[in-house]
Amino acid sequence: MFALLGFAGSTQAATPTTPPTNGTYDRILDAVVARYHLPGIALGVIEHGKVVYIATRGETVAGSGHRITPRTLFKIASNSKAMTTALLGRLVDQGKLHWDDPVTKYLPDFRMYDPWVTKNMRVADLLTHSSGLPEGGGDLMLWPEPNAFTRADIIHGLRYIKPGYSFRSRYEYDNLLYVVAGEVAAAAGGAPYETLMHREVFQPLGLSRCQVGQWSRDAVGDVAEPHARRGDRNVPIDEDGPVIPAITSAPAGGIRCDLDDMLSWARNWLAPTPAQLQWLSAKQRHVLQSPHMLIPVSGQRRDWDDSHIMAYGYGWRMTDVDGTWTVWHTGTLDGMYSELMLLPDQKNGFVFLINGEAESARTVLGEVLLKHFTKPDDARGVAWYADALQRADEQASRRAAAPDTSKATPVAPAALAAWTGRYRDPWLGDLTLCPSGNRVHFAVAKSPRLNGDVMRLGKRDLVHWSKHGMDPDAWLDFHPAQGSQPATLTMAKVDPLGDFSSDYEDLHFTRTGNCP
Incomplete structure (x- = not known):
């Protein structure tokens, strides 16, 4: 216990909340905020293992006057997946779990549509989006929230979802099996997923503001709310009540953190201290961030980034960008967008959290920040990438135009x-x-x-x-x-x-x- 407490304190002290400003990052951030009219954003940049830039813009709730700070909580959505796999890695280090164990060893009632897949589904197979589930299969049991589906309902429901392709043959993103992975962790760790996440991840890493499970909005304080764009305004949607409930989707996308804690989380991967290497071994770190399933490389990635390969690890994506290896993930929920990018060979990276409709903003901001590291002489800035993305989106919409339902x-x-x-x-x-x-x-x-x-x-x-x-x-x-x-x-x-x-x-x- 004393070792954990001492480690947490040192981790928190290592992440400043007010580092020096940087004109280059300021210009990039302000251009994206202006182009996409974001309600709020928090951005942090790491160079050579150290936090060199933190900036925030906007409000927790549009029009409230409550400014975003580095301590403002955001929904990190699918960036939660890497925390779930780190929890599993901890259990592997402790000898309570093995990646090649069958899922039914921990969850006897687990079934997939195909009995052969049920028998051969390993813990590792839950994490690589190659199970045979169609893209997003069964997500209507998770979203929209609130709903009455439990994790037991999901484990039972999986047996009825017909596969979209053969087991382990290709990548199709799913969320349900990360919920199952959280239940595997609970069974192996002897405690609910939320308890384990606090005990095995948040506390030892000093992620003091990260939240999962039920918590009090007012006791924790400084919480960003999601927004939708309505005409020329940002409008809050699905605002929290005084008590934030535990949610079924937590292992797949239900954790909230602030920028300070996300930067501590990122630095743990880029420049781990000896104590952090005790928290999670070098072996398990390598397993989590190694390619396990290939992902098709899009034409846009080839054109913009000269990428040749893309893959999924355990809770992480990875690809080459201008000859530099990157490890990253994004998070997407209604009115909440995020990205965490690591360039492990240089110990560089960045993380940003947005509380508005920001799919295009995330793509552009992530790309321009990434070019700052991988291709510093790139003359294309925010306006160029935003215009290019807008043209691509318009072309895609024309190819698969949705019918006009206004006359229904x-x-x-x-x-x-x-x-x-x-x-x-x-x-x-x-x-x-x-x-x-x-x-x-x-x-x-x-x-x-x-x-x-x-x-x-x-x-x-x-x-x-x-x-x-x-x-x-x-x-x-x-x-x-x-x-x-x-x-x-x-x-x-x-x-x-x-x-x-x-x-x-x-x-x-x-x-x-x-x-x-």
């Missing part, structure tokens, strides 16, 4: 009478598709935000979600009963470029009865 009209109950009723999907659960006044309302029992009115566009029906900002809407395709088999309902994204976590295509509802 509500469907009257009489027009849908043949299809109204109660339905059930084996993993998402019960659905009611029933008259509500002069409309037909769609509602998933365990996910209250998955509700909306049925609309008609041309000859097709769709559900328009009631919650503003819920995207994308979904087509509804009804299939008549076949002999003794009841009628069924399948779904698909109205916008083919919509978020992969809206995995409507994996659903298959069977009609179970009439409306109540």
